[in-house]
Amino acid sequence: MNAKVVISKSLNKSTKATPLSVQLAIKTAEVRDSLSRIVKGLDGFFLQEDKNADRVDVLVLEIGNAPESEFQTISTLLQENVVETLFLTSAKMTPDILLPALRAGAKEFFQQPINKDEVAEAFQKVLLKARQSDQSDVTTTRSGKIFSVLGAKGGVGTTTFAVNLATSIQAQDKDKLVALVDMNILLGEVPLFLDLEAETDWEEIGKNFSRLDEAYLQSAMARHSSGVYVLPAPSKLEKETHLPAGFLFQLLRSMRRFFDYIVVDSGMIIDESYAKIFAESEAIYLVSILSLPCLINVRKLQESITATGVGKEKIRVIANRFEKRAQISPSEAAKIIGTDIGMTIPNNYSVAMSAINNGKTIPDMSGNSDVSRAYKKLAASLVDRAIERPGGVFRWFR
């Protein structure tokens, strides 16, 4: 009975699915004609004749006399997400053409004269992959939760908070998949805090954005002994890299499919690209200390964030390095910022500092300390509500 239901559902879906667009950028007339005949005969595809279309699902490109510049174009097309899948063809099939072509991101290379079966098979694979991801969009109704961490000022403990939140969440449930993403361009410190050597940062991942999937992400991210997967920020900007607009948001959104929790060290700076990330976040932790300049920043940041349409209830102000005898009490602070302090984390300089200097988390450094207990309590409150686990390759690495 059940199987029947599933089958009829999926049939229903495939008949409703929109066909994928194909564009041919082929100079040789015979090659263009035979490819266009083949594509027209394929179910699930249509030939996009409009050369000004914003994006196409499949582009078949003929490599001509200037392969170098053509490979450059190819990389750009894929990076900018203008083309989803790229197939190449060329009269020559020599390694000096083939290798850079595949490296640039081409999925298949068609020999000339064109072989119909070879082409049809390559297109079938594209269709299958597209339909599978359609299906998973439908079935993955639950996805990982993003916790954004933002500092009201430099040096207030934002990275400490992000690192210890992520690892404390993981400690709550070893079976959960937890990611920690460092957004501090050039000044990212997450790997340092965790004594990790990471080879890939998110700029590197951006270059391969068109093939972003769980297998690729999994191999690209470094794994900390706590179990947390870490994605560092680039430590130098490569001039030639142009990440697609909204890339970080797209990346986080994709990561939600593979991870249960994603903690983002957003650093201090916010610009409009963060609005979307905050909107998708389960909570935004605004890390502050109870000093007047910092609290004034908290108020300004709250206003900027809510002005983008993000609900105020998502923002939780964290009073870090809290001391009971401090000049400004949490209730006075609440008056200044117009909302309650969500949580206080005790001031414990020696533990916080030796954790950083040893590349350890605070609980690993001193599991019984007041700060450790604060993080544990917070993590427990977040992991309580069991969520359905997203599937995928990551499951095998639990």
Ligand SMILES: Nc1ncnc2c1ncn2[C@@H]1O[C@H](COP(=O)(O)OP(=O)(O)OP(=O)(O)O)[C@@H](O)[C@H]1O
């Ligand atoms: N609960 C705490 N008690 C005492 N010191 C703390 C606590 N949390 C963090 N610190 C200390 O605050 C300092 C700054 O921490 P951290 O680097 O995490 O801040 P940040 O806001 O990320 O800084 P930056 O703006 O440079 O990125 C560190 O020396 C850290 O040990």
Ligand SMILES: [Mg+2]
């Ligand atoms: Mg920091």
